[in-house]
Amino acid sequence: QSPPLVCVIPGDDAAPEVMRPTVEILRSLVPEIRFVEAPCGREAQVTHGTPFPDVTREAIDAADCTLFGASGGPSRPILWYLRWNKETYINVRPVRWIPGYRSPMLNPERIDYVIARDNLEGMYPPREGDVAELDALPSSSSWWLAPPVDKVGAYSLKVSTDEQMQRVATYACELALKRLAAGYPGRVTLGAKYSIQPRTDGRFRSIVKEAVSQHPELTYQEFLVDDMARRLVASPESLDVLVLGNEHGDILADVSSGTIGGLGLSPSACYGENYAYFEPVHGSAPDLAGKGIINPTAMLLSGALLLDYLGYNEQARTLESAIQQTYQAGTLLPVDQGGQAGTTEFVNAIKTHLP
């Protein structure tokens, strides 16, 4: 078997500042992995005349998986390619507080769950139209009798296919079973707006509930997504695997991130049947670009998820443990964590805990 090939997309704004040290550390942990950096965004626009050149698409296709920085706009078409063309249907966002993380919560040690977010559908496939066209669309409620067809305005559509909801539900159950074996409660919690969207979120609710009922060792819980948002703050200890639609998962992942100490700390992994890509939950942090202070933790932890995907579990734990030891020591912290360490300085501190 040939060694794995990873495509690296540095991304926009401040993202490359965390990507470069991450790739360096991953290389040192597993020298046999081949990392191939592909041009993207503004730089690619200059060198190749497009933010998403063919060579980049080919590099993504040729690789076993992709490590993606973050897009601040220019690299967005690449993100869509990674999601929709590679059909990475599930966006997995672990939410775990580690001693040393500067959390605004009173008892952050209770926070240890995973968000399983739809990565393809909901309101993301951009289909918008004019309110004048609303009369032609069926309504699932008799309460809102008259669409404002005589007004100027637009609507957006939300899309949920049975196939996608089913595989999101299946993934959540498998994850909960795996976590159950590791001592977690085996609880799947759905957050959705089934009260007002019977055909999309209502159907999602039935599908997830039915999927969980196939596994007697798992328990099922559901909350309307607005109440779910409160629970992330009020009772995160009750959560194990949280299933959310695309836009709800996007928003609540940032809330969750806030509870452990911020976007600098939250990794994610997106899996499909045949492909995966890894990116931090945060964006390109344009306000930090060029300052050398962006926190590399989220990117590094996304790198650890990549190592797991490729089967280098031991090296993934080594990396997580080095990060954990650095925070636990607390002698040096990144700026967003109330410290003074720049990106390089903090990465160097992590390196002292690596073999």
Ligand code: NAD
């Ligand atoms: P953002 O996540 O880039 O930044 C929000 C805030 O968090 C900023 O104050 C930023 O400085 C801070 N922050 C983010 N990451 C940090 C880190 N690693 N260390 C320290 N502080 C960090 O979100 P935004 O400002 O709303 O969006 C900026 C751009 O990023 C937008 O174009 C947005 O669409 C895009 N975005 C991309 C992705 C992605 O590619 N996966 C994800 C989210 C946002």
Ligand code: IPM
């Ligand atoms: C995320 C981001 C993306 C999303 C943006 C960049 C399109 O916010 O991955 O959380 O909304 O999914």
Ligand code: MN
């Ligand atoms: Mn987001």
